[in-house]
Each structure stands twice: as structure tokens, then as C-alpha cells.
Amino acid sequence: MRFKLIIFMISVLLVTTNIFAYEEDTVFYAKDILEEVYLRGPAFTTDEIVYHDGLFYEFSISSKFGNYEAYSAEGLLIRKHELETMDRFEEIRAGDEVLKGFGNTLVGVGRGVGEAVLHPIETVKRLPKGIGKIFGRLIRIGKKHPAEENKTIMQVLSSGEKRKIAVELEVDVYSDNEKLQEMLYQLAKYRTVGGGSLKIGAFFIPGTAAVVYSIGSINQDVKNLIRDNNAIELEYINNNKLKDQAIDEELRLKFLKNTVFTPTDQTVIVECLEKIGALEGEDIYLELCSNINDKKSALFYRKTVEILLVMKEKGYLLEKIYNVDDVICALCDDMIFIVLPSDMLSYTPEIEELIKNTKNRFEDKSITLLTSGKISDRLKEYLENKTTIVFLEKFGKE
Secondary structure (H helix, E strand, O other): OOEEEEEEEEEEOOOOOOOOOOOOOOEEEHHHOOOHHHOEEOOEEEOOEEEEOOOOEEEEEEEOOEEEEEEOHHHHHHHHHHHHHHHHHHHHHHOOHHHHHHOOOOOOOOHHHHHHHHOHHHHHHOOOOOHHHHHHHHHHHHHOOOOHHHHHHHHHHHHOHHHHHHHHHOOOOOOOOHHHHHHHHHHHHHHHOOOOOOOHHHHOOOOOOOOOOOOHHHHHHHHHHHHHOOHHHHHHHHHHHHHHOOOOHHHHHHHHOOOOOOHHHHHHHHHHHHHHOOOEOHHHHHHHHHOOOOHHHHHHHHHHHHHHHHHHHOOOOEEEEEEEOOEEEEEEOOEEEEEEOOOEEOOOHHHHHHHHHHHHHOOOOEEEEEEOOEEOHHHHHHHHOOOEEEEEEEEEEO
């Protein structure tokens, strides 16, 4: 599956009279957004009604494993792949005596040890630094609740097999899907102590959309880092790369300790910043990232830096970035680019205010709006009366 990143260039000329009404429709139909094959399958069904917050779609999913939410069209495709992989795992386990014998592997284990499997991000982030300290503390927690599985869990987690299997299955090892985390643990246990020989090819499902860590140029780099390093090692690597970018220590730690971002998110962001190179205002972007506390904002700011990297790789000379209304604006070739990641941009008071504030702040610059999605007909109609719209190009996500 190729995800298309489309960047619209809209040169904005502002007038004081607004004859267009703001967008009111916040409810859409799933069938109008994605093809049927992406909306339902043997393991899941996407609700027909889809909400839209002005930027991204919000999907609700029913499955044999429970109910799930997905924010953004890309998030839905990733969740789809998770559920289909879990469904395939159930089929394989039914015919494998070793896997079948594992049952519920987390019954009776220590609370802290079980959380290390189901909630890898939260567990790691709240423990002391140092690999030995992490596993030492988890084992001590486990001893308060005697269970042989405690020792096995630590052996499996310390082996790195869970991360390797996640990359092979093209799912995110830091997903918030508890059932997926349990599956990954069982497969890692199978490889580590169960004597099984897992064939990843058995999980292949034609037509599925696997996790894409980032845009093509750094996707493999991120994948390798996730596979070869645990969360604490990733934090150490990302901290050093930000240090090389001249980001001060307090801001580095504030960003890296924000658990709204997964280690995968943070690695993508740092890799993008490294590839972009020295850029005045990077600290402004990281400050915005450090202060958020919700997953929607995390997606917005991660995609913001990905768009900046696309610009850089397509030959645009990025000179400086600014914060206007908590949105990143980039100075490039005497133009100001307002970076707005989205599935679809709607015509809202916030969008209009953002454009006005940007124009007022940079009176001597032409203003260009960039989005990774579509533009609603209402917004397009509003802008077309005062702008020239140019579709820059389509970029593929490998």
C-alpha cells in the first residue's frame, strides 16, 4: 500500500469581506473516504459514520478483539493491519501445540512485569535510566507476586525478539493495542524459550497496509533503529542527535520524556530533524512538541516535521521556522509556508485566523499553505476567489 503525500500550494491574498459561511459538516461516511477493502474484513468492521475535526478523520472500529478508535486515515490503515495480523495469529496458534499451550501468559505475573509487556512505553518512561536498573526493578516487583512467568518475561523482553518480530510483521512495537502487545510477547516467547521456529511468511495477508514508520527516505533508518534498540537506548541515541543539533539539555529531556509521543514517534522526529540539518527555530518546534498532552497533537506535529523534510528533499531552501498560533511556519525562498498536516482541511474560523495572523506577522512575504491531505470544497471555493492554487506534486511513502 502506498500512502500519497499531496502538498497543495496556495498563495494567499487576504480581503476584509468574508461572504462564505464556515464549514459545518463534521460527519462523513466512511465509504466516501476509503475503498471498501480498507473498511472491513473478517476481523473488523469500520463504523459507517466518521467524524472530522477540521484536520483529520476519526474512525470507530468494531472487531473480534474489541472496539478501537483510529485517528486519521493512515491510522485506520495501520489499525486494520494490526487486527488482521492478530486474526492470522489466532489461526496459526490454533494449529500449533506450543503456541496453544501458552494460553494467557500474563495470568498470575507481577503487576509491574505484566505492564512491561502490555504498556512498554509507560513502563520504561517511569523507571530509572539504565538497562540493568529497568530489568532489575521489574524482577524485584515480580518477586512480590511469585510466578515462574516473571523470569520468562524478563528473558523474552531482554532478548529483543519482541522488537524484531514487530518489525518483521510490520507493526509498531510501541502500539497502544494491548492485544497486539500480548501477541508479540507470545511470539517472542515462542522464539526465545518455546523452541518454535516462527515463519513470518505465514502471516502475510495480501492487500494489507502495514505500519509505515515515516516518509520513504528515512523509513528504513527508523525501522532499523526500532529493531536494534530498546526504548531506553533509543532515548539515548535521540538525545545525542538533538545535542548535535545544538538543542539545550532541558528542552531535549522535556521532549524525550513526553509520553504522548511513542519512542517510534520521537525517533521519526529526530531523524527528520537530522536529515533537514541545521535549521533556525528547531527549538521552537520541539517546545511545541514538549508541551502537548494528547495523541492528536502528537500526530499533527510528527507529520509537520515530515512535510518539512519533504520540502528539503525536493530542493526547497528552508531558512527558519516560526510558531504562529501553535502552527509551524517555514521561511523558504522569501515565502512563508504554513504547514498544516491533515486528511482534509475544512474552512473553519481557526484556519481563517491562522492565515490572517501569518499575513500580519509577515507583511512583506507571500504566504503559502501546505497540507498533506485534501482541501474541502468550501475552503477551496473561499480561497479560489483570492488565490492561485498550484498542486505541487505527489510523493509516495515507501
